[in-house]
Structures are given as structure tokens and as C-alpha cells.
Amino acid sequence: MHSLIRSALRRGGLRATTASLAVGAVVAAGLAVAAPAGATAATGTSQADAHRAGTRHVCARPTQPHQMACLALVRTDAVQPHAFSLGAVSADATPSGYGPGDLQSAYGLPANGGAGQTIAIVDAQDDPNAESDLATYRAQYGLPACTTANGCFQKIDQNGGSNYPTPDTGWAGEISLDVDMVSAVAPNAHILLVEASSANMSDLGAAVNQAVAQGAKFVSNSYGGPEDATDTTSDSQYFNHPGVAITVSSGDSGYGTEYPAASQYVTAVGGTSLTPDSSSRGWSESVWGSSFGGNGAGSGCSSYDPKPSWQTDSGCSARTVADVSAVADPATGVAVYQTYGGSGWAVYGGTSASSPIIAGVYADAGTPGASDYPARYPYAHTGALNDVTSGANGTCSPSYLCTAGPGYDGPTGLGTPNGLTAFTAS
Numbered sequence: 001m002h003s004l005i006r007s008a009l010r011r012g013g014l015r016a017t018t019a020s021l022a023v024g025a026v027v028a029a030g031l032a033v034a035a036p037a038g039a040t041a042a043t044g045t046s047q048a049d050a051h052r053a054g055t056r057h058v059c060a061r062p063t064q065p066h067q068m069a070c071l072a073l074v075r076t077d078a079v080q081p082h083a084f085s086l087g088a089v090s091a092d093a094t095p096s097g098y099g100p101g102d103l104q105s106a107y108g109l110p111a112n113g114g115a116g117q118t119i120a121i122v123d124a125q126d127d128p129n130a131e132s133d134l135a136t137y138r139a140q141y142g143l144p145a146c147t148t149a150n151g152c153f154q155k156i157d158q159n160g161g162s163n164y165p166t167p168d169t170g171w172a173g174e175i176s177l178d179v180d181m182v183s184a185v186a187p188n189a190h191i192l193l194v195e196a197s198s199a200n201m202s203d204l205g206a207a208v209n210q211a212v213a214q215g216a217k218f219v220s221n222s223y224g225g226p227e228d229a230t231d232t233t234s235d236s237q238y239f240n241h242p243g244v245a246i247t248v249s250s251g252d253s254g255y256g257t258e259y260p261a262a263s264q265y266v267t268a269v270g271g272t273s274l275t276p277d278s279s280s281r282g283w284s285e286s287v288w289g290s291s292f293g294g295n296g297a298g299s300g301c302s303s304y305d306p307k308p309s310w311q312t313d314s315g316c317s318a319r320t321v322a323d324v325s326a327v328a329d330p331a332t333g334v335a336v337y338q339t340y341g342g343s344g345w346a347v348y349g350g351t352s353a354s355s356p357i358i359a360g361v362y363a364d365a366g367t368p369g370a371s372d373y374p375a376r377y378p379y380a381h382t383g384a385l386n387d388v389t390s391g392a393n394g395t396c397s398p399s400y401l402c403t404a405g406p407g408y409d410g411p412t413g414l415g416t417p418n419g420l421t422a423f424t425a426s
Contacts, residue, residue, distance in 0.1 A: 055330045055349070057252070058173035058341075059199075059223075066201045066230070068223040070123065070174035071249045072352035073330045074342075097335035097347035098274070098327065100141050100184035103357065106274055106283040107185075107326070107386075107417040113364030114186025119218040120211035121182065121191065121356065124199040125168035127175040129340040130155060134191075137180045137337040143187040155193040158207040160214065165197045169341025176338035177348045178222055178356045184334070185360030192216050199223070201260075205238030212241050217367055220359035221248045221266075222352035224258035224298070231259045231304045239265040245362040245374035245423075249351035250322040251298020254289050255394025255402040255410075257321050262302040267375040268321040269358045270412050271297030271328025271351045272388055287391025287404045287411040288329040288349075296393040297328055297351055299410030300401055310376035313408050315398035324378050324422070325388065325412040326354035326361075358417070365423040372425060378414050381422040382407075385415035 054077035059070035075097075104111055127133075131153055138146060146152035157163050179191055194211045196203040204223065211219045219241075239246055239260060246266045251258040261268040271288040289296020301316035313320050327334065330349025337345055368374040378385060388404050393411045396402035401410040408414055417423065 059170040062199075062225045065228060066225070068124070068199045068201060068204055068225040070171055070223045070352060071252045071350045072174045072177050072222065072348055073252060073350040074173060075330050075333055075347040075349070095140065095335040095337075095345040097333050099335050100143065100187065103184050103327070103334070107361065108419040109185060109361065109364055109417065112188055114189025114360065117186065117218065117363040117367070118190040118192055118214075118216045119182050119186060119220065119356075119359055119363050120214070120216035121175065121178040121193050122196065122204060122207045122211055122219060122221050123171055123175050123178065123193070124196045124204060124223070125166060125171040126164040126195050127172035127340055128167050129172070129338075130175050130179060130193060133176050133337050133339055134179050134183065138183055138187075140337070141184070143183055146183065146191055152190050153193070154191070155195065156210070156214070158194060158196045158203055158210050160210055165195055167340065171199075172340040173336075173338050173342060173348070174222055174352055176342070177334075177336050177352055178220060180336050181334065181353055181356035182220065182360045185357050186363040189360070189363045201225070201234055201238075205234060208238045208246070212244055217244050218359045218363045219244060219246045220356040221246065221260060222355045224249060224251050224261055227257055227259045227262055227303050229304055231262065234260065235263050235265055235305065239263045241265070242373060243368050243370040245359065245368055247355045247359045247362070249355040252295065252328075252350045252352075253298060254293040254296040255300055255396050256298055257300040257302050258298050261298065261321050262305045262319050264305050264308045264319050265373055265375070267358060268323050268413070269351060269354045270299060270322030270325035270410070271354050272325050272412055272416060273329035273391070274327035274332045281386070285327075285386065285388050285412075285416055287388065287393055289391065289393030289411060291392040291395055291403075293394030293402075297322070297325065297411045299393055300396070308373070308375065310379040313400070315400060320401070320410060322410065322413040323375055324358060324385065324414055324416065326357040326416050328354045361417045361420065362423045365420040366425070369425040374423070374425075377424060377426065378422040380426045381424075382414050384418055384421035386418045387415045388412040
């Protein structure tokens with residue numbers, strides 16, 4: 001039986017990675033094997049592939065100034081987990097999409113990271129099933145329990161209390177993605193979920209300030225909206241927190257900048273397509289997107305925010321997005337468990353995945369310096385990152401703002417984590 005499965009996997013050109021193999025049921029006259037959503041036969045995934053994969057945004061797009069949208073994408077065609085059986089032989093399949101072991105392998109991360117740290121997740125609206133869904137995700141992958149009862153998980157409103165906002169099925173999907181990715185990358189960290197009253201920047205910003213006031217040294221923000229002239233005011237009100245690593249998704253619409261990723265005080269996180277290969281690393285990455293644009297990781301030159309001192313690229317005199325990146329392509333997506341608005345296991349992508357991943361890497365690396373802006377750390381350790389050199393998210397000039405190449409580029413920044421050195425205080 002197992003030899004049949006291995007043979008089927010070889011014929012499909014797939015590699016069974018840790019915690020990401022979904023095996024189909026034996027049907028009728030033959031063996032049906034379901035591929036993990038994260039595995040593809042080719043290195044990198046084209047935008048056409050992503051369209052064929054079938055995705056939808058879980059949140060509505062902004063309809064008014066200063067309104068943000070979450071940046072989570074869910075696969076609509078993803079293979080759902082189920083068991084296979086034949087006679088007396090049976091086994092439980094693992095969920096489709098990459099799990100903690102895959103992400104730790106791809107980015108050289110410890111399996112027990114995050115101890116002693118608190119990572120805050122800032123989102124809008126309420127997910128009433130956040131804690132119970134998180135418990136299912138962590139149990140699936142053998143991660144330590146993270147509950148209110150044991151002090152690991154806490155959910156608060158933007159004022160620090162328990163007057164939670166109105167539940168929303170779209171933002172609930174975002175919340176599930178965020179807490180699951182933090183768990184995957186920093187399984188021993190505490191999780192603080194701060195729910196803003198609305199998707200307006202003023203409420204989300206108040207939630208960021210509340211997260212910092214609660215003592216979190218790592219704050220992930222997986223949302224964005226159009227830039228405008230008030231962004232520098234929002235910078236000073238909500239994101240100027242020395243000693244705190246604030247990560248923000250760069251966007252899911254291809255070339256073009258969004259706020260708050262364009263804030264000079266945050267780590268803007270771009271996105272990649274992540275695929276297993278036969279290299280010594282075992283993985284390869286390319287830009288999530290295509291030269292046609294319209295979908296993929298956001299990047300570009302800010303229209304309003306000044307350039308931080310640690311950025312030295314010459315084609316943009318203002319703030320350049322992004323700084324670093326991680327997997328975001330839904331076609332090479334991650335496993336997420338969500339029941340409020342979802343039916344359990346699903347495959348997610350978007351730079352909503354890469355932001356909490358990088359927040360978790362910062363937490364694994366240790367507490368930032370009290371007066372530091374941790375966004376500068378990767379710029380001091382460029383050799384400690386996986387340089388992504390292929391792919392594009394649109395067409396632009398100068399080309400590095402939308403096209404990958406050696407060294408810094410817009411869609412992937414300086415690259416993806418290769419251990420913790422690039423995220424550690426100098």
C-alpha cells in the first residue's frame with residue numbers, strides 16, 4: 001500500500017514535506033492521491049498558476065478613505081484533509097498546505113522558538129472561535145497548548161477590555177491565519193489578540209498602541225489600504241514605537257504601495273512562492289506575482305513617507321516597500337483552521353501570511369533593543385537571508401521596484417529568513 005502511494009507521488013512530481021501531505025481516499029478502481037496545496041512540479045509558481053488555483057479575498061476591499069482591508073486569500077479549490085483506507089490499512093491525512101515543520105525547515109527556524117515572548121496580532125472585528133480554532137491547529141501539529149487558562153492566549157478589545165467588537169466572518173479568517181502562523185513559527189510564544197472596533201485606521205492604530213501598552217514587543221498587522229497625505233500623522237500616532245518589532249503586510253495587488261506597510265517605522269513584509277526542491281536548502285523561492293501585475297506581493301516607492309536611514313536603494317528617494325519577505329502565494333499556501341465563516345481546514349495565502357511569520361521570527365530572535373527600530377536589523381545582516389532573485393509583481397521603472405534580482409528588490413526586500421541572525425539586535 002505505502003509503495004503504491006510513494007509511486008503515485010513520484011508520478012505526480014510531488015515531494016511530501018513535513019506536515020503538508022494530504023492523501024486522498026481510495027476510490028473505485030484505483031488509488032486517488034491528493035497533492036498538498038503547497039507542492040508544485042515546477043520551481044516557483046506563475047501568476048497564471050495562482051489564478052488557476054482559485055482564490056478569494058476573505059475581506060471586502062476599502063470603500064472610503066482611511067479604511068483598511070485584511071490581506072488574507074483563501075484557496076477555493078484546496079484539497080480538504082481526509083483519511084485513506086484499504087482493507088485493514090488506514091491512516092489519517094494531514095491538512096493540505098504547509099505546516100509548522102515546513103516553515104521551520106524552509107527558514108531555518110528552531111522548533112521551540114518564542115519562549116518568554118508575547119506576539120500581538122492586531123485585526124478588526126471579532127472572531128468568537130479564535131481560541132478554540134487555535135487549539136485545534138496546535139493539537140494537529142503537536143504544539144504546546146496555548147489557552148486563556150494557561151496564560152498563553154489572551155483576547156482583548158482595542159481599549160484593553162473584553163467588550164469585543166461585532167463578529168465578522170472575513171476578519172475571522174484573517175485572525176485564524178495570523179494566530180496559526182505565529183504558532184507555527186514561534187510555538188512557545190504567548191499570543192495577544194487585539195481586536196479593533198472597525199477597519200478604520202484610527203481604530204486599528206489604537207489597537208496597535210494597546211498591544212504595545214500591554215507589553216508586546218512584536219506586533220503583526222495583516223491589513224492595508226491606499227496611501228494618503230495623512231499617513232505621516234498616523235506614523236507618529238500609531239507606529240513610532242522604539243523597541244518593538246512591528247510587521248506589516250505589503251499588499252496583495254501586485255506592484256504598488258499600501259499603508260501602513262509604507263510607514264517608516266515598520267518592517268514591510270513582501271511575499272514569495274515557496275516550493276520544495278533538491279537543493280541543499282531543500283526549498284526555493286520566487287516573487288509571488290507576475291510581470292502582468294494586478295495580483296501578488298505589493299511593492300514600490302511611497303508617495304508620502306520619508307526614507308528610513310537604514311534603506312540605501314537609489315531608485316526611490318522616499319520609503320521603499322518591502323524590507324523582507326516570506327511565503328504568501330496561495331498556490332504554495334499554508335494550512336489554517338477556521339470555523340467562524342469557514343468549515344475547518346483550509347489553505348491560505350496573501351501577505352497576511354508573511355507578516356505574522358516574520359513577527360514570529362523576530363520573537364524567536366529575542367527582545368529588540370529598547371531604543372531600536374527593528375526594521376533596520378535585516379539591513380545590518382544581509383548575508384543572513386535567502387536572497388530571492390527571480391520573478392516580478394508588475395512592470396515598473398526602475399525595474400528593481402517590481403522585479404527580483406541579486407540583493408535588494410521591492411517585492412521580496414532583502415530576502416527571506418535563513419535562521420535568526422538577520423532579525424537579531426546588532
